Amino acid sequence: MPQIPGAWRRAAIGAGLLSADGTAQPTIFAEMTALAVRTGALNLGQGFPDEDGPAEVLEAAREAIAAGANQYPPGRGTPDLRAAIAEHQQRFYGLAVDPEREVLVTAGATEALAATLLALIDSPDDEIVVFEPYYDSYAACVALAGARLVTVPLRWPGFQPDLDDLRRAVTDRTRLILVNDPHNPTGAVLSAEVREEIVRLAERHDALIVTDEVYEHLVFEGPHVPLATLPGARDRVVSISSAGKTFSTTGWKIGWVTATPGLVDAVLAVKQWLTYVNGSPFQPAIAAGLRLPDAFFAGIAETMRAKHELLGAGLRAAGLQVAPPAGGYFTVADAAPLGATDAADFCRALPERAGVVGIPLTAFVTPERRADYATFVRFAACKRRDVLEEASARLAALR
Secondary structure (H helix, E strand, C coil): CCCCCCHHHHHHHHHECCCCCCCCCHHHHHHHHHHHHCCCCECCCCCCCCCCCHHHHHHHHHHHHHHCCCCCCCCCCCCHHHHHHHHHHHHHCCCCCCCCCCCEEECHHHHHHHHHHHHCCCCCCCCEEEECCCCCCHHHHHHHCCCCEEEEEECCCCCCCHHHHCCCCCCEEEEEEEEECCCCCCCCCCCCHHHHHHHHHHHHCCCCEECCCCCCEEECCCCCCHHHHHHHHCCEEEEEEEEEHHHCCCCCCEEEEEHHHHHHHHHHHHHHCCCCCCCCCCCHHHHHHHHHCHHHHHHHHHHHHHHHHHHHHHEEEEEEEEEEECCCCEEEEEEHCCCCCHHHHHHHHHHHHEECCCCCCCCCCCCCHHHHHCCCCECCCCCCCHHHHHHHHHHHHHH
């Protein structure tokens, strides 16, 4: 079998797709989805909605297709979507963004993250600090960029980092601090104290900050606070977000980067050799979505909060301990009260025992920290209420 080239091999190992000896490894996500299909279990493992987004957004995409918006859009994104993104940053956060020079449309947030890391890593000695558990693409992107991953643990039940741990992690070798807020997989929202310390450390060590804010409109208490809004942070922050979670259009893969012109230009220099452009008819549709009234954005947060409360009640009734999320799609529960000692084994048995699928939190951590998260399971609340009600009823079998 041909050997996978070095950078891609590192990325595949980082993503858990290859073992260190080069053996192909199915991801836990693929394994759990296959179990759901085989057993007929309700799949609360994968984080995508089972309901369509707002009619105005879907209709705008249909209209764009009918109007002929089916060829390559401009490399930076359509002018109207870039304008809508700039308007959004001003409207919600008071950030003045130049749509011509400080906005780049990408193939979802995942491409934005990959292009940003590839653009901004200078050498193999560069370190990227992330909070652990982390979204699974982070380790792969760091490995692909040839940098070193440095993690700061988030501890049950609040999943806030210890500031001393953060200070030890950020050094003069730190090139980037990668911040996911609201956080996947834990559902945490960083405290003001943590946000301020991230900016202070970045300034002290001359590091850049990359923010993954795809759940920005799914915060349950108070407004989302982008790090780019903090004093002194604007010039060193690359802000990344996307439309998928806000408008329930995860398959459209429309994301964006906002940053100062030099940083955006660096990301563009990589992005144009990845997808070049994407989603031509979806770009005007997302522009329409970003201009929806405030009631829409408040409504999706309140709806998601209610779904988490429904799921959380079902998990507690089943005997699990629950860490109530502050935002996003996911609820984390501890299966230890049910006798679990290994979340992966618990999740593999759960479809047969209760007809529900979850994902072990150990899928989102480095091997050396798996013991710290050994009994925690992530469940997706971004499903229809009737699905969550049925899942709660099925979970009662665990008692």
